[in-house]
Amino acid sequence: MRPLQWIPAWLLLLHGCAAAQLPQADNTRTDIRDCSTDPPYLPPTATDTTARVAALRDAMWALGVQAYVVPATDAHMSEYISARDARLSWLTGFTGSAGTGVVTQDKAALWTDSRYWTQAERQLDCNWELQRTTLIESIGMWILDAVPIGGNVSLDPFLFSIDTWNSYSQALQGSGRTLLPIETNLVDQVWGGERPPAASGEIYSLPEAFIGSSWQEKVARIRQEMEEHVRHPTAVLLSGLEETAWLFNLRGDDIPYNPVFYSYTLLTNTSISLFVGEQRLAVAARHSLQAACPGPLCVELLEYGQTPDHLRQYVQGNVTVWLGTEYTTYGLYRLIPQEKLLEDSYSPVMLAKAVKNSKEQDLLRAAHVRDAVAVIQYLLWLEKTVPQGQVDEFSGAQHIDALRQAQEHNRGPSFQSICASGLNAALPHYSPSNGSSRQLSVDEMYLADTGGQYLDGTTDITRTVHWGTPTPLQKETYTRVLMGNIDLSRLVFPPNTAGRNIESFARRPLWDVGLDYGHGTGHGIGNFLSVHEWPVGFQSNNVPLTAGMFTSIEPGYYQDGEFGIRIEDIALVVEAQTEHQSEETPFLTFEVVSLVPYDRNLIDISLLSPEQIRYLNTYYESIRERVGPELQRQQLQEEYNWLQRSTEPFPLDSAAAAATSATSTLALAALLSTLLPGLQA
């Protein structure tokens, strides 16, 4: 899935643009809007926010608030949010996934990153300044300018992570302005009855066949970690929606793409409180959770809204609460006295979830075989239909979604398909929409970054293709992106290496010729959970790699205004076979579980080293072995033939090394020609 979008809003805010290497503030750009004329010029896509902003200002006035900060996140720092949580979008008209709004009595501004600058200009009206950065320092400086000394800067503490709150706190420190948390959300107050209702869909248990271990086993394991921890925490507080879903083997559909539901969990050494609302649970799920009641393996079901009160009461006792600071809100955090806190970046549940056991690994592998069938069907269909001029980006995206839907256990796409043709693929934030979608053509490259949710696993794969004659630059850059994918995939590395320390292997073939890509190299993925599953990956805040983790490997190259390339596979971290073994724990490497061949039309095989070619041929062999039988089982003979053609082994002597061997070959040939002049016909 597209590597820029998958950085959750909270991360973008937290680390500024560094993580995504997004361009920084750009003040030279001219706005599509012209707010200097009367009436102002606004594109027809802009939303009139005058009444909303005025109502918010009234609410602020009543509480003595001089500035109010509105984030794009929900209370769980979710990557996707429900319509009910789209406060920033309702208030500003801006529908991008990352941004922050600040309103004062006479000004209002929206901060967002370069992916969304054009979109924001099209959607904002003249109530809103657009600030082209996401650095909290910048927001802080704007606030210092707009709010007089002595003023209150307010926000909803349940919508800001601990780390983000600390950044605001630091930005205002010593400035004479007070950062004032207000638990009543002022946007919700003015949104009133128009606000979409709370989610009420059924929450269900995963079928037994798709469960890696029972929730009781998971709970026992976490409790053991609590006992063994030097601080002996008495409870773990779970704020991430995927934490609770994983722990209890439950799923729901409260937010798009990720099969999770609104909830919190307080898992103590003697009790389990699940804040979700009893009536939302399917009967079987409720029974599974409460079979052992009363007792330490009885799940007490409480209303979602009771979480703060319950936590407040729990921390009265002689307790220590363990939580993950990257995604727990300041609102919950501040309820816990400092000496009763055990802070880590991620909770032990988040870390346990990241390492898949052998059953979970097999489930994810199986999902990827069926997913490969759908993608292969798609690639063959494109090959046949694109030359007829009948496919555009949007209909293409619909077709791959439909192909996946037809595969067993599919539960829809795992994110909005990114199907981009020609220059659109160079825009990292591009997704096609009906009506404004580019026609696919044999004269352009096409990038498809898509994925599916299956009961056994979540998938995410990107293939870039060209059906005609690619330019030399396209072919060279595609090959170098592939070389980077291969070099990282076949890397052997010591246990507990941080992804950040090895991701450059995916960049080096581009670096060699002065090129690079401006996004991360990969992210974790779940078993029918998030397509971007933290904390696995190659960024600075990811945890070290361990056998059993799954990550995407997705280098790319983007030529502005011309084309875009990305080659993405999902890979499992496995033990490596090495000549020497210097430590008790074996070295690691990757097993690629995405099983779709690359476009031969775009590979300049002469650039590859013999090792790269050998790796590629071995990978293709495993595709044949694992996807071939499934294609036959599904009676997809044409696809089967396509797969055989597309996975023909590459000859080793076409490698880059051949350039060197040429010397000695030529020497022999020269000798031959001397000895046998007759051969030179």
Added chain:
Amino acid sequence: MRPLQWIPAWLLLLHGCAAAQLPQADNTRTDIRDCSTDPPYLPPTATDTTARVAALRDAMWALGVQAYVVPATDAHMSEYISARDARLSWLTGFTGSAGTGVVTQDKAALWTDSRYWTQAERQLDCNWELQRTTLIESIGMWILDAVPIGGNVSLDPFLFSIDTWNSYSQALQGSGRTLLPIETNLVDQVWGGERPPAASGEIYSLPEAFIGSSWQEKVARIRQEMEEHVRHPTAVLLSGLEETAWLFNLRGDDIPYNPVFYSYTLLTNTSISLFVGEQRLAVAARHSLQAACPGPLCVELLEYGQTPDHLRQYVQGNVTVWLGTEYTTYGLYRLIPQEKLLEDSYSPVMLAKAVKNSKEQDLLRAAHVRDAVAVIQYLLWLEKTVPQGQVDEFSGAQHIDALRQAQEHNRGPSFQSICASGLNAALPHYSPSNGSSRQLSVDEMYLADTGGQYLDGTTDITRTVHWGTPTPLQKETYTRVLMGNIDLSRLVFPPNTAGRNIESFARRPLWDVGLDYGHGTGHGIGNFLSVHEWPVGFQSNNVPLTAGMFTSIEPGYYQDGEFGIRIEDIALVVEAQTEHQSEETPFLTFEVVSLVPYDRNLIDISLLSPEQIRYLNTYYESIRERVGPELQRQQLQEEYNWLQRSTEPFPLDSAAAAATSATSTLALAALLSTLLPGLQA
């Protein structure tokens, strides 16, 4: 220089052992000492500390202190400390460079890392427990066990960095024990008249020829950065001894190996205060500093001890003080009100010093040419004398020091020479001493990690050699270490890449066969300053790489109880020539400025790729070009001949690629033999 030793004590404490990848606590080990018998068994090298510890306990008692923490650092977090600052060593008998002691009324313990465990067992008496870790959490837990609730834990705030103080503070947080800074150092108090006197040697100006820019230019530049900073700091506080030495182009000899002097600087937008003691400055130096008095370029000279009072007074005003938290002490930090602080990891002076201008680059290059002459003389001398059995590690170390001393502008070694033979080279903390030094032999590998101080630059180089027949493992691992050195040295990478993100290229050839090394890959270096110059290098707290920075590149391999390999060069970050140029700023690569060939006897050329061989041949060409003439100028004809032999180009067809080319060559040969059976004699 040896990569473990160069991690300053404050860094080891701050980051635990992660940075150096040192082994963690090991409680299974048995101590050389036996404190359970009466009288206890102690090696003769142990120091009787009973009276010292008792005196310290009396001093603690008088002040109501239940635990007193004694670090190994000085007030500037210097890597090397003077005898006057060796408080931990005096109190405990332990002379290692990294450690922490804690004394209570009935217990005392020393924490140190694995480099020093054996040494500590040999030097401590039974007053001291040995704790085999350096994690502050471990020290904190020991304190919690030893000090009752309500007790005071004290330390000298001028010997702890801000970050280290914070770690102690966090370890005791909410525990009911108070972390109490006491400005009178209690060890100094009991040490009394026996404590060595303060440094009084002359402080001198660098000769004009060795100055990269005048101190006035440097001051102007830092003031400009202050002005341009969004927080508009009014002053920069310099605590690092190398910061003040660099800023004013002054040098001294207060501590071993690094030509610096005890000092602080407060550089404000209108004044310059240098805390050093006027009488210590050479006349010319004083004149250079005060030529523009009074005025903004007048350096006010104040006593070293006046720093806290002066700072306390300065921060009464409407000011903002900029400082580096990695090496400023908590003692100074706490004098500055929070809202008047601008904290960065490193001061702007530290960052400016890290990027050498073209004159400084030329100076460092020139120093490395003369240094190469000394090392080449040494390698040839070893080749001739080792077979006669006349050299041991200690006499070898003395000889290289003497050879450097004979070179122009030399000012002694830049660190204690590491000359290790056979299994000793596998100990990362090994330095030979007179009397316990291993004989060099043609049957063992020999590692020499040495460096010099020259007026124009500081050098640091490691070569590993074998004069007989290396084992296949020695040859393979040496070659892989060399391949790693080459791969990192020839890497092309984007501007502002963090060293941490590329250092794995130096490890990969070892990783491929399941091997690795347990230390960092490189560190910055100065112009006649520190051999370990922060913040350049490949570790997580180093700053991104920029053209003009110098770093060592020093992969290694250590086979316990058998041999050790390290290949270290100094390299300058330079702009790269690339096929494409995607950004306004060009990509970067390294220019290796250490100019000594590697041991051909240990290179298995068949493991190298054609690119690696090409790189090596080009490097050897540059050695010939730059060191050859200097050897001739110094009339070292034998060394010149040795250099020519040692830098013969390697044939390209011996590369790893040849293995592949063999196929096609063989095919042709087969054809040939078919056509010309007579050729098969």
